[in-house]
Amino acid sequence: MSNPYRPELKLSKTKLERIFDLVGIGVFLLSLIFALINWPQLPDKIPGHFNALGEVDRWGSKYEIIILPIIGLFIFTLMTFFEKAPHMHNYPKRLNESNVEQFYLNSRMILNMTKNSCLIIFGLLIVQVIRVAKGEIESLGGWVSSNVPFTSIYSVNFRFI
Template sequence: MTNTSNRPKLKIPKSKSEWFWDTIGFSCYIGSIILLIVVWNSLPNQVPAHYNANGEVDRWGAKGELLILPAIGAFLMLLMQVIERFPETHNYPERLNSENLGRFYLNSRMMINQIKNIFLIIFAYIAFESISIALGWGKALGGWFLPLAVLSVFIPIIIGIVKQRKIH
């Protein structure tokens, strides 16, 4: 049953975990957009536009560049929602069969859901920090941000793989 064209589509309701992650991810994303709208006229002409690996601003740009963050967030959200919606197209091990199909689909979908929402949280946080720095509320993301961001994306992948290995 490894050929994706032969896999059946299943209607599996969203889990409580998926609803929780969507609520947190979308809330952070929408919150960052609302904050950007509220402070837009207060922002200086030059705002942080890029950070180095230590979380320090290494390029300043026009405040319009802050619109790139929600735009990338929206693109990733839409792309990953499409991927999340069609778990029958995901990659699965050879042991996929009609008895374990639903568990594989749900596990894969939950992993994609978590990664999508972590991306939304990360982009919302970068937007918040950029606004904060531009308005003089904060100083820098800090050297902890990049490792934490990378780790936060890989943790759901690792957990998903471990859970997938337990499906028989």
């Protein structure tokens, strides 16, 4: 089996990628600020897990909320690394010199949208967990179970519309 054609190209971020980064990072940072502001008012027990309907099915220590930003930052870091290395992504055999740049841009855009969608979802989840813990709302509602698959499908199909 021969080595596939995978040149390392230096492609600058598109305007749309920069906008998505700004929105994703902005929502995530705002949720962290919200968490820090509300930390003193949080009860000792906060929601630790939700079922598919968004109802709390396990309560845990308020320190468990720290897991969400850690996972969000890990996903952000890992996806940012792969976003900067489109030559490492998987491509069809029809990749060649004439279309490599467009393939790289499309692949990077999908990864960028997925990365920022994850940041937004984790940011909203942090806010909602705090709101449930403080008694402002009773559950997450159905938005998590309906929006996570939608966001994943949308980010992949966005480039083909």
